[in-house]
Amino acid sequence: MKRFYQLITCFLVLTLMGCTEDDRGTNFVDEVAAPANISITFDITQDNSGLVAMTPGGEGATGFRVAFGDGSGNPVDLNPGESTEHTYAEGTYNVKVIATGINGLTTEFIQPLTVSFQAPENLMVTISPVIGDVFSVDVSATADLEAYFEFYPGESMEETPIQFMEGETITYTYAAVGDYEARVVALSGGAATTEYTETISIVNPLLLPIDFEDPTLNFSFVDFGNVSSSVVPNPDMSGENTSATVGQSVKPAGAEVWAGTFLQLDDPIDFSTLNNIKVNVWSPASGITVKLKLENATDDTIATEVDVTNTVSNAWETLVFDFSTSDLSQDYQKVVLFFDFGNPGNDSTYYFDDIDLTQSIADVFELFENFEGATPPSFIDFGNIGATQVVANPAPDGNNGTASVAQFTKANGAEVWGGTFFELNNQAIEFAATKKMRFKSWSPTAGTVVKLKIENADASVTHEVDVNTSVANAWETLTYDFIDAPVATYVRVVVFYNFGTPGDGTVYYFDEMEVGEDALVSTIPPLPVEDFEGAPPAFISFGNIADTQVIANPNSSGLNTTANVAELFKTAGSEVWAGTFFEVGAPLDLNNYSNIRVLTHSPTAGIVVKLKLENADASITHEVDIVNSFANNWEELVYDFSEAPAADYVRIVIFFDFGTPGNDSSYYFDEIQLTN
The missing domain is CATH 2.60.40.10 (Immunoglobulins)
Incomplete structure (x- = not known):
């Protein structure tokens, strides 16, 4: 909108000259x-x-x-x-x-x-952190009547502002952590300005691993039970810990038996690939209980803890705490340490360092290829080696007595990088608790470099590890540590013998290829069994419940928005073992699938939902129980039938609230699938 000012000034009328x-x-x-x-x-x-x-x-x-x-x-x-x-x-x-x-x-x-210019109006400033850079912020602004903007970061009193225009985003990097009073000034082109002030907190987030070496991190210990904790120089730079700085916890005489300290992380611990935590500890005595507890940031009832007994005194020792059996779906941000848990303080000083996620110490492995099947993998050889093939074990011994093995021939003149690979069949490797692989190897010489490489489907993500053989003319197990492998879905396994040396006709053998526990995942898509959208199956109900029937989905939300579902109404007074079953047209494929997935809906949580499989005459059966977690919502229950005896299972039986008499409750189930 425009306003107009009118300025009119008149002179006096000049006297006209007379005329005749x-x-x-x-x-x-x-x-x-x-x-x-x-x-x-x-x-x-x-x-x-x-x-x-x-x-x-x-x-x-x-x-x-x-x-x-x-x-x-x-x-x-x-x-x-x-x-x-x-x-x-x-x-x-x-x-x-x-x-x-x-x-x-x-x-x-x-x-x-x-x-004269008006002060800018409707100033809107956006200051946001730069993802991946805790010391930088992005700054932008909009306003009416502004000519341009100036940003004052607030690091000093005499700083030169950074000019920018509307529609432009500038990035500023602070030199250190701290709180800064930043200003954005909108200029009118004249003297009138409009200003915005915001406190910018630059904090280097505390995350795992914690090694106490970064001075920009805020190690704010919260002590309890009369202990005192701080960051100090390493008092014993030797053995397993030669770092400069460590954590210290002093448990004075009379401190509580449960005394300890904790650090709160800025983000929850990521247990997606590893579920063990290691801590380097130093104690004046061995045989003490060191407890590591994890807690939710806001709800201390969400917690889990593991005890480990140390084995050395007056020296550094790495303790590994196994959280694999904990509920790792929860968010844990508090890392709590207790030294000599269960005993009162006695003026002892303990030290700790290098807190980080680590692999399982159990080293449990899963077999993914033993070359014993009727159809061997399809080897792809490269670098002019001989044809890799499955042959009879040439030297069975105590380390490997299997019947069949893979033979690798590094032919004369083969490239130094000559090798072979095969792809996994209907499965892939996604590392979990143990990021390791191993296999049995036979070499005519010791000290031979055996490289193992893994690749994803298009080889855009790869990782390789070298291990040297240690014996000649005998089987041995070679173990490869893939702790640094990028997160990916690996489907290709590549083997190189005597890597870096040209081929000379030497023959090598490998067998029993394994990967760390829970790393094998199926790539077979789920196989639908029944979704109740077509002609309904013939249900047979038993135990005095009402007839099971297909109805409209009573709660089309969340995990299940399908139109139709099956209803099991457990009549008041019905048997504790009451349930229903139906039969499928072909036996369930438990050769390629090991799990059955069912969507369920219950008015109460904490009930037993039993799923049972039977062959045609019920002479072979197998059942699995799961306790549900939600009430009045759809929930996915996955039943593990990997231990089921071999049989042609054609009957699916389901029981709700097994072990409890009926109470006129309605239960629903849907979307039954075979999965892995």
């Missing part, structure tokens, strides 16, 4: 007075652009010359009634108007002009 009748004719022009009552109207645009429209006026003027008074540009000539525009910076100017009459006489008039 003898002066009549064209000579009267010479007697016309110079223009009078000169004025100029200013229309100032109120958008801080400095644009001013000017219209001169006056009596007896046949033309005007306007000089803008700011030293920029030549004067402008105008006819009566015409206007001109000019853009000014903020300030006060003397605008000169020269009015010219019909006879060339002129009159000058000077009108002061003041151009």
Whole structure:
């Protein structure tokens, strides 16, 4: 919206010279007075652009010359009634108007002009952290009536602001952690400004691993039970810990048996690939209980703890705490340590360091290839080695007595990088608790480099590890540590023998290839069994419950938005073992699948939902129990039938609230699938 100001100033009328009748004719022009009552109207645009429209006026003027008074540009000539525009910076100017009459006489008039800008309005500032860089922020701003912006980071009193325009985002990096009073100033192009202030907290987040070496991190110990904890120089830079700085916990005489300390992480611990935590500890005594407890940041009832007994005194020792049996779906941010748990303090000082996720110490492995099947893997050889093939074990011994093994021949002249690979069948490797692989190897020489490499489907993610053989002409187990392997779905296994050396015709063998526990995942898509959307199966109910029937989904939300589901109504007084079953047209494929997935809906949580499989005459059966977790919501229950005896299972039996008499409750189930 524009407002207009009109400034009109008039001069006194000049006295005209007298004339007589003898002066009549064209000579009267010479007697016309110079223009009078000169004025100029200013229309100032109120958008801080400095644009001013000017219209001169006056009596007896046949033309005007306007000089803008700011030293920029030549004067402008105008006819009566015409206007001109000019853009000014903020300030006060003397605008000169020269009015010219019909006879060339002129009159000058000077009108002061003041151009002032309004302060910017509706200033909106966005300051956000840069992902992956805890010391940097992105800054942007919008406003009305602004010319540009200036950012003052707040690191010093004499800092030079950073200028930026609307629509532009600048990135600023702070030198250290701390709280900074940052300012964004919107400038009008003149003296008027609008300012925004925000406190920016630069915090280096505390995450695992914790090694106490970074001075920018805030190690704020919370002690309890009368212990005192702090960060100190390493008192014993030897053995397993030669780092400079460690954590210290002093348990004075009389401290509580449960005394300890904790650090709160800025993000929950990520247990997606590893579920053990290691801590380097130093204790003046061996045989003490060191408890590691994990807690939720806001709810201390969500917690889990593991005890480990140390085995050395006056030396550093790495303790591994196994959280594999804990509920790792919860968010844990507090890392709590107790030294000599269960005993009162005795003025002992304990030290700890290098807290981090680590692999399982149990080293449990799963077999993924033993070359004993009817169909061997399809080997792809490269680098001019001989054809890799499955052969009879040439040297059965105590380390490997299997019947069949893979033979690797590094032919004469084969490349130094010659090798072979095969792809996993219907499964992939996604490392879990133990990021290791191992296999049985036979080599005619010790000290031979055997490289193991894994790749994802398009080889865009790979990782390789070298291990040297240690015996000649005998089977041995080679173990490969893939702790540094990127997170990926690996489907290709590559083996190189005597890597780095040209082939000389030597023959090697490998067998019994394994990967760390829970790393094998199926790539076979789930196989639907029944979704109750077509012709309903013939249910047989038993134990005095009502007939099971297919109905419209009573709660089409969450995990299950399908149209139809099966309802099991457990009538009041029905048997504790009451349930229902139906039969499928073909035996369930438990050769390629090991689990059965069922979506269930119950009015109560904590009930036993039993799933049972039977062959046609029920002479072979297998059942699995799961306790549900949710009430009045759809929930996915996955039943593990990997231990089921081999049989043609055609009957699926389901029991809700098994072990409890009926109480007129309705239960629903749907989307039965075979999975892995």
